[in-house]
Amino acid sequence: MSNPINSKTPMDKSNLTCPYCQSLKIMRHGFSVRKSGEKLQRYWCNECDRTFTLKNA
Ligand SMILES: [Zn+2]
Numbered sequence: 834m835s836n837p838i839n840s841k842t843p844m845d846k847s848n849l850t851c852p853y854c855q856s857l858k859i860m861r862h863g864f865s866v867r868k869s870g871e872k873l874q875r876y877w878c879n880e881c882d883r884t885f886t887l888k889n890a
Pocket residue numbers: 851852853854855856878879880881882883
């Protein structure tokens with residue numbers, strides 16, 4: 834049985850979209866590290882062939 838409490842907070846990232854074309858066809862593309870040491874997940878859009886980072890609080 835699955836836990837109904839956990840199931841109400843899904844951790845999947847299926848709602849990520851490309852900021853340029855809103856495509857859902859994005860893939861992880863390594864990390865981008867800022868001077869401050871902040872590590873950002875970098876993504877690549879399979880639709881418009883751009884890379885971008887999303888600041889995930
Ligand atoms: Zn795109």
